[in-house]
Amino acid sequence: MKRLLGPRVARNLANASEVRVEFDLESQPEIVQQAVGYALQAWDIAKGWLLSPEAWSQFALLVVAYLGAVFVARKLRPLLERLLDPGETQNLLTKPRLFVMRFLALLLPLLAYVFTGIGESIVRSIFDSGAVIAFGKRVFLFLALRALVRDIFTDPFLKVFGRYVLIPIGALYTLGLLDIVQAKLTETVVQLGNISFSVMSIVRGLIAGSVLFWLGRWSNEQSTQFIHKQEEMRPSLRQLAAKSVEFIIFGIAFLLLMNIMGINLSALAVLGGAIGVGLGFGLQKIASNFISGVILLVEGQATVGDYVELDGGEAGTIIKMMARATILETYDGRWIVVPNEDFITTRVVNYSDSGSGNRYEAEFSVSYDTDINLVPDIIEKAVATHPGVLDKPYPPDCELRGFGDSGIDFAVEFWVNGIDDGDNKYTSDVLFLIWNALKDHDITIPYPQRVVEIKGGLPSS
Known part of the structure; x- marks a missing residue:
């Protein structure tokens, strides 16, 4: 922090250490002592800024940069809106233009950030100090991040991720505490058997994992929609291609996550061996159903939309084919989950195969x-x-x-x-x-008739 605040504030921090001697904090808990120390440092920083002509000139420059950004944004935003607004026209550029138009909410804070950066180079060349204006730049960047989360993110996951991850990180960066928090988290190590993690790597893995698997889900949805539009492919091949792309996307995401967390994949060899043994014994049914599902998709003997009847009596329209099972929907609205293995090992009647x-x-x-x-x-x-x-x-x-x-x-x-x-x-x-x-045609449809013969005649009255 001393590096960011300049020589004048550094002298004030040195004076703060002398002030701390006057308080008797030795009997207090360590956390109280640290809190008082940070409070005294903050007070000295604020006092140094308030009494420094350099700080006041930087404050003035921040105000000028912000007012200049407001003026330019008011003139520039209507022009950009007219250029990007597609109106009632529908073409290939309609969606990209609407997507770019959403980012106009960042125009004001980003302009203020740019103007402040220009002013910072001037201030540093004159006063050899720019702590206040650097802090202002971080504030404008934080405002841009806040506008991004509030006005641009529409996906529920991105909104939650921005609110509880991006904004707190941006606040720490704005206050100049991000490096301190990172160092503290890096020093804290968690030991799990032969594998050790720093808390920072876990946090980084959680953040990166969330982003990677959200990107994986989004990429999978886009690729699946594209594949299902290819009408020249058989439905079973479309299903197989969609599943293959899904496995590839999430496999790449997993490998990237391991690399980001700094985990050596060779350390997972024992775990992989254990999983292999489990598949061979306890999970053999799952493996069998998975392989059966791949065979079904490759051969195309039954696919989504077909009406099938299994040897066990289950009958319905296939509405979904998953890695482990296939879902049939009956005409009375019930869903039947059938393991994929049953389609391979038992007799199946397909009433819809090839449109026959x-x-x-x-x-x-x-x-x-x-x-x-x-x-x-x-x-x-x-x-x-x-x-x-x-x-x-x-x-x-x-x-x-x-x-x-x-x-x-x-x-x-x-x-x-x-x-x-x-x-x-x-x-x-x-x-x-x-x-x-x-x-x-006056043809009679018969109904049951019986001839009754009473032997001996009718009884006399």
Whole structure:
């Protein structure tokens, strides 16, 4: 601090040591003695500034720099807003211009910082001292940091990070205490077995880790959106590419974090070996599910959006494929979490693979009084009018199935693209068409009939 405050303040600090002798602080705790010492130093610094013509000239220069920054900002900001405001125009430069426009909140403090820096070089050349104006520069820089957190950061994580990390660090730097705090944290060492950390490295790791993994998450979101827009790729390949990019991004972030914290990766060899043994024994199911998920994504036999039915009875639409499991959503709104291994080791029916159609059938009966030779043509024409029924691979086909107790049994087979459940009611619609077609041609749909024979005749009354 003496280096920053100049020779005059250094002499005042020397005098402060003489003043401390007059107080009896030996019986007080060490923290009280330090607090009193810092208070006396602060008083001497303030008194030295108040009584120094050099300090007053620097204060005046700070005021002039700030007023000059206010004047220039008022003239410059409307011009920049007109240049950056895209209005109703939408093009590739719209988002970048709006992004740059948000940083206009930093215009005033940064201009004041620049003007103060120019004045500092002049003051130091005249008085060989610039402690006050250097402090002013740090204040303007702190105001710029505060505006950045308050007005520019919109992401919730960045706002919390700025409020509880950046602003406290900026306050320490402004007061000239940052180097002292760093030195104290560096001297404090935490020992964990064979690995030792300084508190400063832990703090630096927490800060860097937060920033790196936020950047990793943001980069992963952007890359995932870009990959999913590539319609020429198969859905399974898009999923695999997105997962691969995610692992690469967070792997790089982890390695950078280890480097920033100063941890030698060879020191983690034992831990890595232990993890490998754990994967081989206790975590083998997780490893198996992870590898099965990669196989699913590579082969593309089931992907997001497919309706599948597993051998165990689970059925639903795949809505998410994760590293360990796949999530199915049933038509009644329930989610089923299925381990990826089940898709590899058991039989899976995919109703949506490659957009292929699915065949369904609707059964009905007609009375024995009907000319059954007319029924297939009537029903096939009626079912073909449904907009969801396909002509390929086969048109509707009405088949005679048998002679029942009450009527003659038929069934019509038809192909559709989709599942007969949820929003689609193909079988129900086809049955309506069959009913109306039979009624239009005066064909009777039978109901159960029984003939009861009473032996011996009816009892006499």
